[in-house]
Amino acid sequence: MKNTLIQRFSSLTLVLVFISCLSGWSQGKSVSVNKVIGKVDNYYILRSDLENLILQYQQQNQPAPNQCQALESLIIRKMLLAKAEIDSVEVEDKQIDNQISARMEYMAKRFGSEKNIVEAYGKSIETLKAELRSEIKEEMLSDKMQNKITEAIKVTPSEIRKFFNAIPKDSLPFIPAEVEIGQIVRFAKVTKAQKDELRNKLLDFKQRVEKGEDFSGLASAYSEDIGSAQQGGDLGFAKRGMMVPEFEGAALKLKPNEISEPIESEFGLHLIQLLEIRGAEYHARHILLRPDYNRMDLSEPQRILDSLNRVIKTDTTAKFERLAKDWSEDKNTADAGGLIKDAQSGASRLPLDASMDYNLYMMLDTMKVGTISAPLNYRTDDGKTAMRIVYYKSKSDPHTASLKLDFEKLNNIVLANKKTKAVDEWFKKAVADVFIKVEPEYQGCRIFGISPDDN
Known part of the structure; x- marks a missing residue:
């Protein structure tokens, strides 16, 4: 498709939109029985992946790609993952855990409770988190690999002027x-009364643990950190500097298995138990109670x-x-x-x-x-x-696009175009480093010059 000032429909655009859609699970429209329709090294592409991608565009009222364009975007994403593996590009488990926690909290607010989430999707919280973990890890790896490809790309004012001047005057778009x-x-x-109320609850939990109750059981039942509550409050190993200062400072003052006094941070009040220190890392779990924002x-x-x-x-x-x-x-x-x-x-x-x-x-x-x-x-x-x-x-x-008024917009478009070109060139070279196969039913599709007949 042709470039326009507002949008360029490209392989990179498809990847970005697809990645942004991974944060929500598809609902409302069923897809056909799963079948493997493509493979990139050890990564498989299912028919449901293809149909869900197209459905996501439709649900957001965006022009949907055809099947070949959607398939190409999925192959691109799997190539990014395959190359990330080859190039030893990694994301830390803690980063993934933080994303899972944030998204599960968002889902809980959206649906009102974890129970409502389970009813809406017909799956347990543990199952949803496991599915989300795989999606988030792929998303973050793809992002990191793509950033590695494009991180050095810059745009100069002369490039922006050249781009703008090349647009026929009668083709300049209308900007709202x-x-x-x-x-x-x-x-x-938080009012003093609320803080005292939360602090007293946490002190009660501390006394119950000291009398023999299981910390992880209390965390699972009462902690409002949805992500870690499912793991008994376990936050895994964290490097120093990863947690908010109030939490980390309190945790590192503890001895293994010791429990802190209630600690306040921007997230609420925590009861922390240190489990282990390993070099520059520490392993802790917590119970988090949040204030009632309406009070x-x-x-x-x-x-x-x-x-x-x-x-x-x-x-x-x-x-x-x-x-x-x-x-x-x-x-x-x-x-x-x-x-x-x-x-x-x-x-x-x-x-x-x-x-x-x-x-x-x-x-x-x-x-x-x-x-x-x-x-x-x-x-x-x-x-x-x-x-x-x-x-x-x-x-x-509202006006016809101009260099003076729309310089920032033009800068973003030129930068996106340069990144798209760099990524496209990278893909063409990367094709030789990975195994790609698509099913014969997609006979009319040519993915970077590859057709089913070439596999």
């Missing part, structure tokens, strides 16, 4: 209205944001960005001076349309460019209670 928005976020605080105190965030609001209004732009870096508790935006960026492209200009968070969209409708909102209650994507002030930094009206 876009906005730049900044935020300073302060999280609600948290917003008085301190309100006070801080009111104060910042008054300071910012004397010099909006410079002070907002500086104060966001110093005061915002949202790690995803603080380092960028509070700017909210697109999760996929990293662009700071966001389309002003229905894809935006509804509450934010309605807020901007009442604001003028260059103004700051009053402190507003806010629920983060991961369910935390917070308050924020919003800075309406800029707005671009």
Whole structure:
């Protein structure tokens, strides 16, 4: 397909979309009985993989690839995995465990409870986690291998100008209205009463263990860290620096089998048991209790944001960005001076349309460019209670693409094109290093010049 300014439908695009879809399990539409339709070294491709990939596009209302394009994207992904194995590219088990925990917590919030997850998928939590582990490991290995291929690629301003000037003027796309928005976020605080309540529960658990109860049994029954609770609270071996400082500091003060006092971190309150220290690594398990976010105190965030609001209004732009870096508790935006960026492209200009968070969209409708909102209650994507002030930094009206207004967008497209080219060239060379076979029923497909007849 031809390049356009907005999107290039390519092998790399298919890989990225497929990888991003692995975080959700397919529902609603059945697929045909599984059959192996392809193989790349020791990695198999099933017919259900192909049908699920196409289904994921359809569920997201995106133009779906045809079967040959989808098959090629699956082969590419298996090639990345095969080459990662050959090149000894690895991901740590702890990184995989962290991803599993995060995704299971997201699923629990989405469905309301683990019981609801089990009912929705007809599988136990242990089975879902095992399936998720395989998917996440492949996803992370593919990402790491792809980053290894493209990490040195850069784009120069002259390349961006050359790309833009090569587009026929009558083919320049129409860009919808876009906005730049900044935020300073302060999280609600746990009340003393809540902390005391959680601390007393953990102290009770500690006493029960000291009287002979099994720590892992209590963790499985009561810990709100879904990922580790299924393992009796076991976090496995962790290298120093991997855990949050409060947790690690408390764990390393313990002797093997000793249990800590309740420890507070950004995740809640922990009861920690150290199991073993091995060189620079330590093995611990914990019971985590989280506060009830609906009972948290917003008085301190309100006070801080009111104060910042008054300071910012004397010099909006410079002070907002500086104060966001110093005061915002949202790690995803603080380092960028509070700017909210697109999760996929990293662009700071966001389309002003229905894809935006509804509450934010309605807020901007009442604001003028260059103004700051009053402190507003806010629920983060991961369910935390917070308050924020919003800075309406800029707005671009709908327009025909231009070099000046759309430089960041053009930069991302040129960079993506260069990465696609590098990955495509890598694939052509890598074909010689791996065994690839596809079934004859895909006779019309040619995968990097390979057809079933060539296998």
